[in-house]
Amino acid sequence: MSTPLLSMRGIDKRFAGVPALLAASLEVGRGEVHALIGQNGAGKSTLIKILTGYYTRDAGEILFDGAPVSFATPAAAQAAGISTIYQEINLVPYRSVTENICLGRESRRFGLLDWRAMHREAETLLARFNVHVDVRRPVMTYSTAVQQMVAIARAIGFKAKLVIMDEPTSSLDEQEVGVLFDVIRQLKAAGVSVIFVSHKLDELYVVCDAVTIMRDGRTVRVAPMSEVSKLDLVTTMLGRRLEATEHRTAAAAASGRGDQDGALLRVRDLAAGRKVREVSLDVRPGEIVGLAGLLGSGRTETARVIFGADQGESGTVALSGSSGTIKEPAEAIRSGMGFLSEDRKLEGIVPAMSVRENLTLALMPHLARRGIVDEARSREIVDRFIQRLGIKCAGPEQRIRELSGGNQQKVLLARWLCMNPRLLILDEPTRGIDVGAKAEILNLVRELADQGLGVLMISSELEEVIEAASRIFVLRDGRTVADLQGDAIGEPAIMAAMAHGHRERAEEAMNG
């Protein structure tokens, strides 16, 4: 291997002045399977989109196959031999394998389709992946594994020198993952390079040769896969060294009490889709429970099933004092739950409505007599929460979209607090808000927990979870792998669980 196939150096990119990439670099050798990992917002996707021509870079250089390149469009990148594979299979089920493969680049002779040439082309292409089938038959008559191969073969074609796979396994089952890994090995054997983006650490060790780790828009580590341990990967990704940060004594003390109390929320062996496989956890009244895990470990999905926004497939969710399973958010709310979604814009605020209407959205039916909203009472409640939470706005009638992120978040928090809930699920409650508001929100949550509210908090910021929570469940690939309480809480323990998982210990804790 002389020169690398791809070399991106010193790549800078800003969005509206906010840096997304700072001198990021990525180097992929010929026939190398290269893992690219990092937390949410680390800059992986931006880097890839700059490579494939979705974005233009502000600075830096890209050398591909020995020549400097700068693709204006994704089509240009594809023409130069860079293919991207998406998560879903996108085929036309009733048409033949050949038609699916040659769709959009049909061979013609005398203005007519040259079927013989196209069949031959499809057969040769599939042969590269060790698939030998009758290419004249409809794609739907073949197994999923074959269909998947056809889809991949179509994406890669003959010319690809570099294939980018962005979280290719997140919607595949184990057998399909196996097929995909075979494809990767065959590509490698044919001298094609692969960039493999995934959050499932185990997978990286199965197929990747080297890894680039990104954090905060920078490339922080490049190493051969065999030289980094899983724990190294996690700590580098999160940017922490293995020093025990002291977990708040107050929170530690809190964990001591209430062990005998009945659980407010009891989740056992919950499974739903591919993201939630076997989650168990408990929340007691007055307790802040943290739900930790890497991106894609199933934290948000678990919360959504508990709240009834998505349906579980097996396992139980029991909220004390209410019977039956919860199938709709409205039922969850009636039995005393609240859920602050991680995506404020998409699932939180109603942008065109006022602060008052956003705050009372869930409460509104209780504020009405015979279906007519009692405006005076609503105003009174809203004024009280604006004051109590220190929401900075021009007045209750101001449109919520004009508020800062932190104040929007406080309004959404108030939406649940005014319902007087027993259990509050907070999904990334401090994402995208300034430091001051962050501290205020966390203090408020702590205060409410002291008054008996049960809180289940999801956060990607370890510090935050460790500081606030008195008990932490760690998820890994949709499974509860650790249950940490009291003195056991600390960054090393959480990161170890994220990296390796400690099923035995978790099981002991759950049964004991």
Next chain:
Amino acid sequence: MAEIAAPARPASRSLRFDWKRFLSRYGALVALVLLILFNLAVTPNFATWQTLNVNLTQVCAIVIVGVGMTLVIATGGIDLSVGSLMAIAGALAPLIFMGRIVSMPHLYAGVALAFVIPVLVAGAFGWFNGWLITRLRIQPIIATLVLFIAGRGIAQVMTNGNLQVFKVEEFQYIGLGRLFAVPFQAVLMGVIVIGAAWTLRRTVFGRQILAIGGNERAARLSGVPVVSVKRRVYAISGLLSGIAGLIVIARNSASDANLVGLGMELDAIAAVAVGGTLLTGGRATIVGTLLGALIIQLVRYTLLANGVPDAAALVVKAAIIVLAVWLQRQNLS
């Protein structure tokens, strides 16, 4: 935190008059006033009781259907089936009061049923639209296209494609009668407009409609019963279409399943758009829809009264819609 500063009405903050914002807010009203002033100056015999009545009766059906359409659009949906539902109601009513389905013992019983049953049937079809959208998760434009196509067919099958001519004063009161010298249909329209405007502003149901249109996912996570609200909204749109269908056939003393409500969906959507309701949902004004329908009607009347052919009036109507939608976009940015 710079956002704390109150972005109140820009007119009060800056001395420069923000005409774009003003127009997008009150544009419909301004246009209507200008149209009336223009007519007073130019059109002969404009300021007469008769002109008012002619224009009111022309616009009633559009406004009544437009109110239902406004509610549907406020949830982020659309209802293409309104015209066909008008045809169904319009075909059913004469069958009932003329005793073609079951012979009516009494004229008044027949007329009473001819008011109630067709409207309820149209409402049920509207509810079916809502069911398709919420249960089968079909996009509103496609789901309501089903009845847009099938509805008129159903109406034709019911009447064997025949024109039904009738003269039943008691029934035709809805289209021809007067209450204190005002056409009854205009009174009905007024009641519906006021009722809907109040519902949208003051009731839980109304606010939930806007919350769904403003952000459906957030509304669901806040416990808003999205499915039932949507079904009710489409049912209301169906009920109102049924009423409009009865008005139209009563006015014409005839019911032709091929023609009743033809093109109504587009007139209603145009009225909603010109009135200033956001077509993506979340912001709606019933009074705006009334003004929008009046503008479209008055422009047509103005052109006709001044000797411009109807075909040309259509082009002007299209231009008004484009202008209205453009003004909306100005307000967004």
